[in-house]
Amino acid sequence: MRKNKYELKNVDLWYSDFQALKDVNMDIMEKEVTAFIGPSGCGKSTLIKTLNRMNDLVEGCRVTGKIHLDGQDIFGNINVNHLRKRVGMVFQKPNPFPMSIYDNIAFGPRTHGITAKLKLDEIVEKSLRDAAIWEETKDRLKKSALGLSGGQQQRLCIARALSVSPEVLLMDEPTSALDPISTSKIEDLISDLKGDYTVIIVTHNMQQATRISDKTAFFLLGEMVEFGKTETLFSMPKDKRCEDYITGRFG
Amino acid sequence: MKRRTLKAEDIFNIEFIMRIVFILSALTAVFAVGLICFFLFARGLPAIFFEIGPIKFITGTEWYPRRVENPLFGILPMILGSIYVTAGAIIIGVPVGILTAVFMAKMCPLWLYRFLKPLISLLAGVPSVVYGFFGMMIIVPWLRDALNLTSGSTMLATSILLGIMILPTVITISESSLRAVPDELYEGAVALGASHTRAVYRVILPAAKSGVLAAVVLGIGRAIGETMAVRMVAGNQALMRAPWDITEGLRTMTTNIILEMGYADGLHLEALIATGVVLFVFIVLINVLFSVLTKKSEKESKFAGKFSFKIPADVIYGGIIGLVLGMAIIPNFSIAPNISSSADISISGAIVRGNEMMSPNISGTITDGKIESLNIDGVEIVTTRIEGLFINGSFVESSIELSGEGGRERSVMLIDGIDSGEIVNGEVRIISFYGKNIDVLIGIILGIFLGILLIKLITGFDGLIKVMTWIAAFITITAMGFVIGYILVRGVPSLSLDLFRFRYTADNTSMMPSVINTAIMVLATLLVAVPFGVGSAIYLVEYAKRGNKFVKVIRIVTETLAGIPSIVYGLFGMIFFVVFLDWGYSLIAGSFTLSIMVLPLIMRTTEESLKAVPDAYREGSFALGAGKLRTVFMIVLPAAIPGILAGIILSVGRIVGETAALMYTAGIAPQILRGPLSSARTLSVHMFILSGEGTHREQAHATAVILLILVIVINSISSFIAGKVAAKKSTK
Numbered sequence A: 001m002r003k004n005k006y007e008l009k010n011v012d013l014w015y016s017d018f019q020a021l022k023d024v025n026m027d028i029m030e031k032e033v034t035a036f037i038g039p040s041g042c043g044k045s046t047l048i049k050t051l052n053r054m055n056d057l058v059e060g061c062r063v064t065g066k067i068h069l070d071g072q073d074i075f076g077n078i079n080v081n082h083l084r085k086r087v088g089m090v091f092q093k094p095n096p097f098p099m100s101i102y103d104n105i106a107f108g109p110r111t112h113g114i115t116a117k118l119k120l121d122e123i124v125e126k127s128l129r130d131a132a133i134w135e136e137t138k139d140r141l142k143k144s145a146l147g148l149s150g151g152q153q154q155r156l157c158i159a160r161a162l163s164v165s166p167e168v169l170l171m172d173e174p175t176s177a178l179d180p181i182s183t184s185k186i187e188d189l190i191s192d193l194k195g196d197y198t199v200i201i202v203t204h205n206m207q208q209a210t211r212i213s214d215k216t217a218f219f220l221l222g223e224m225v226e227f228g229k230t231e232t233l234f235s236m237p238k239d240k241r242c243e244d245y246i247t248g249r250f251g
Numbered sequence B: 001m002k003r004r005t006l007k008a009e010d011i012f013n014i015e016f017i018m019r020i021v022f023i024l025s026a027l028t029a030v031f032a033v034g035l036i037c038f039f040l041f042a043r044g045l046p047a048i049f050f051e052i053g054p055i056k057f058i059t060g061t062e063w064y065p066r067r068v069e070n071p072l073f074g075i076l077p078m079i080l081g082s083i084y085v086t087a088g089a090i091i092i093g094v095p096v097g098i099l100t101a102v103f104m105a106k107m108c109p110l111w112l113y114r115f116l117k118p119l120i121s122l123l124a125g126v127p128s129v130v131y132g133f134f135g136m137m138i139i140v141p142w143l144r145d146a147l148n149l150t151s152g153s154t155m156l157a158t159s160i161l162l163g164i165m166i167l168p169t170v171i172t173i174s175e176s177s178l179r180a181v182p183d184e185l186y187e188g189a190v191a192l193g194a195s196h197t198r199a200v201y202r203v204i205l206p207a208a209k210s211g212v213l214a215a216v217v218l219g220i221g222r223a224i225g226e227t228m229a230v231r232m233v234a235g236n237q238a239l240m241r242a243p244w245d246i247t248e249g250l251r252t253m254t255t256n257i258i259l260e261m262g263y264a265d266g267l268h269l270e271a272l273i274a275t276g277v278v279l280f281v282f283i284v285l286i287n288v289l290f291s292v293l294t295k296k297s298e299k300e301s302k303f304a305g306k307f308s309f310k311i312p313a314d315v316i317y318g319g320i321i322g323l324v325l326g327m328a329i330i331p332n333f334s335i336a337p338n339i340s341s342s343a344d345i346s347i348s349g350a351i352v353r354g355n356e357m358m359s360p361n362i363s364g365t366i367t368d369g370k371i372e373s374l375n376i377d378g379v380e381i382v383t384t385r386i387e388g389l390f391i392n393g394s395f396v397e398s399s400i401e402l403s404g405e406g407g408r409e410r411s412v413m414l415i416d417g418i419d420s421g422e423i424v425n426g427e428v429r430i431i432s433f434y435g436k437n438i439d440v441l442i443g444i445i446l447g448i449f450l451g452i453l454l455i456k457l458i459t460g461f462d463g464l465i466k467v468m469t470w471i472a473a474f475i476t477i478t479a480m481g482f483v484i485g486y487i488l489v490r491g492v493p494s495l496s497l498d499l500f501r502f503r504y505t506a507d508n509t510s511m512m513p514s515v516i517n518t519a520i521m522v523l524a525t526l527l528v529a530v531p532f533g534v535g536s537a538i539y540l541v542e543y544a545k546r547g548n549k550f551v552k553v554i555r556i557v558t559e560t561l562a563g564i565p566s567i568v569y570g571l572f573g574m575i576f577f578v579v580f581l582d583w584g585y586s587l588i589a590g591s592f593t594l595s596i597m598v599l600p601l602i603m604r605t606t607e608e609s610l611k612a613v614p615d616a617y618r619e620g621s622f623a624l625g626a627g628k629l630r631t632v633f634m635i636v637l638p639a640a641i642p643g644i645l646a647g648i649i650l651s652v653g654r655i656v657g658e659t660a661a662l663m664y665t666a667g668i669a670p671q672i673l674r675g676p677l678s679s680a681r682t683l684s685v686h687m688f689i690l691s692g693e694g695t696h697r698e699q700a701h702a703t704a705v706i707l708l709i710l711v712i713v714i715n716s717i718s719s720f721i722a723g724k725v726a727a728k729k730s731t732k
Helices: A043-049 A080-086 A099-109 A117-130 A148-164 A180-193 A208-211 A231-233 A239-244 B002-052 B055-057 B076-107 B110-125 B127-149 B155-179 B183-189 B196-207 B209-225 B228-234 B254-258 B266-302 B313-334 B437-456 B461-495 B512-544 B549-563 B566-580 B587-611 B615-624 B628-657 B681-692 B694-731
Strands: A004-015 A020-027 A034-035 A061-069 A087-090 A166-171 A196-201 A215-220 A222-231 B338-340 B343-353 B355-356 B359-369 B370-376 B377-383 B384-391 B394-402 B408-416 B419-426 B428-430
Touching: A004 A043, A004 A196, A020 A043, A020 A196, A020 A215, A020 A222, A034 A043, A034 A208, A043 A061, A043 A196, A043 A208, A043 A215, A080 A087, A087 A148, A099 A117, A099 A148, A099 B196, A117 A148, A148 A166, A148 A180, A148 B183, A180 A196, A180 A208, A208 A231, A215 A231, A215 A239, A222 A231, A231 A239, B002 B266, B002 B512, B002 B549, B002 B566, B002 B587, B002 B628, B055 B076, B055 B266, B076 B110, B076 B155, B076 B196, B076 B209, B076 B254, B076 B266, B076 B377, B076 B461, B110 B155, B110 B461, B110 B694, B127 B155, B127 B228, B127 B384, B127 B461, B127 B681, B155 B209, B155 B461, B183 B196, B183 B428, B196 B209, B196 B461, B209 B266, B228 B254, B228 B681, B254 B266, B254 B566, B266 B549, B266 B566, B370 B694, B461 B587, B461 B694, B512 B549, B512 B587, B512 B628, B512 B681, B566 B587, B587 B628, B615 B628, B628 B681, B628 B694, B681 B694
Parallel strands: A034 A196, A034 A215, A087 A166, A166 A196
Antiparallel strands: A004 A020, A004 A061, A215 A222, B338 B428, B343 B355, B343 B359, B343 B408, B359 B370, B370 B377, B384 B394, B384 B419, B394 B408, B419 B428
């Protein structure tokens, strides 16, 4: 029986005076793909960034309510760096570090204290294989990561996120900056990953959500309007606003 | 009808004439560099190649330019001197500077940043004489006392001073390149669980490497080209020094020129010009190296990571710890003098008694710190008081009161068997140093190794790195605060109304004439430099076709001009304007020299601000049927004015702070100048001359305050303009 990875209770979030999330309650199941959809500015990116506390970097950001990861309060007595090791993140725009492919992947494990060359080699290979980019990069590991194409860079960033063996993988519109072929590669990759990781993905693209996610949450103006099995949500939405949105009548 | 065609032709003519005018102004820059090169090389190279011999000149270790028989012109000591002090400045200034830049960009609380940022831009503008004076009054005596040296004017003092002087350059440029690193990289690192410190040092700093490298290269340029400050603290001995002779004085290429160009003639003068040529070549090499390095790192970031240039963070932290430890170790262990209080002394030397000098045999014993017996020519003398300081076995100053004979005697004595020591109230402290220099160096190196070791043992311990960053910032703030504080504390009480009288007399070294001369010098220089600078920038941006070869040449030439140290301009100005054109030491010789010096600055800033004017403005103007000239003057230039003004203000700062290029072009006459051909000292020159005269220290302090105020005024004007530019951009 699968258990809940994340439990969110009455989460409110403000950027200074602006309330970006309003009373969000949801349980996110482990080893599934959960998609967040909704129009721009609806709070879906904000929520995903809250799950590994990247919002801490934003000045004036305030969160109330409870977010539990495996039953543990992420705002409680927890090392935020350790939290981020457990909860990896892939960003909208690929952001490889300006160093070699190898060093990009090795950065995470090194950060967490792994220095043995053999172990690092192993992690680099495994991460790149898991991110389905090993074949393309194995001969150029020492070359700069900036020489890769956009799609390759994004898969490299996924590999980098996998390198610290996270339990959860947050993806903030990971394909929005990519061409269709790269997008389909990343989507295949996400499907492969879900047996081992809990994946939470923000996407603008509803087709993408239907293709890859098990559950979908629809957000509007900071509220979580509807959350359920992807098939159900897209075929029989309960909420009028959600229906309007997925049938394209919104806005 | 007839009239109309005439008018059109007129316009055509003006367009054509102005085009030529702009091309001509662009040519001036090329011409100026051409002139400098021609004069330097035409007069320097024959000396090197035909009269001295290139190998003898560059590898010669002895410099006796004015010896009647067999004068020697070896500049190796000076080449090495320049390299040593530059390396020293880099070792001291770069780690502190980079860490401070990291601090400012990523760790600094806002309230501190608001204070630190203006402080650093203020220090970037402080004239080098003021730094030199600070070094002379603070660093030199401190080193002398701390290390028990005969003189504190040493390689170490120069390196420390230059290290402080390059801080503003290194910090400003590193900081802006750190800020230019996209936030996504930081977020990427943090999302992997990296701490703030690790993300900053392992991702952001490496990502900013090309900017940081540029900062270091500019720092090198500033250190190697510095003249006046070095002259004031380096000791200036033209002697061969080893890298570890850090407690010895030395001479650099720049100071070699400034020290002797005032009286050199014939082959001597040519040898100095040749020194300028070597310096010039050094600067060009640094520029080339820099462009190669930046090109390589650009390529590397785009295509390959083969030469991944990592800033060895450990080395930086280790260096800092090492410096601190080294400084702590030096006085305690490494060169701690062996103090003993018993020794047999045999003294030979001279005793000056009144005007008479005697060379008796002196011998004596010192036991338990007391002079037991002192025999002069076999006669035992009972001393009642003996005081003095002896170093390397010879009394530097001493006075012995001999009982019976009454009077005090000054003596110059050599004492065998003892290195150094002092006698205070008859108490003798004998201090022997052996291999002092090596010890200081070993102390520092040991410290650095210990530091690196320590860091290596606890690598990954963010807290320590954080602490190091704070320490670096602290060092910067202290050093900078010390410079400013010293000037204010000593200078403000020295200010008096008498210093602002319109006449300079031997009794009242008034600075007012120099203030007025400075103002006139600024105006005279800008009068020449601004039209040519702006004109050539207009040509480059508005008229020249992109990718034009001539444009490339002008760019390279201006880059070269910008990198030349001011002493080379001074040398050129002296040879060309003062001697060749026979203008003598005069306002126009000085202002023309400075015009060439600030030309690249004005050109570059104008070019940038012209480029920033959107093309839509030009298109709009052309679409209304305006000609090129009208478009440039009515539309483009007005939009670019704030940027051009900023460049002019920067130039004003350089003119006000300049000394080396003015000493032997505008001369040092202390009165208000009477005409374009009369000699005039500016405030910085005035300050330099006063600081060289022991009796005018107070006035020098006061002058420093006024210079500082000028810099503050110039800085506030330029930040006001910068603010306007920014506001304009943001409203766009």
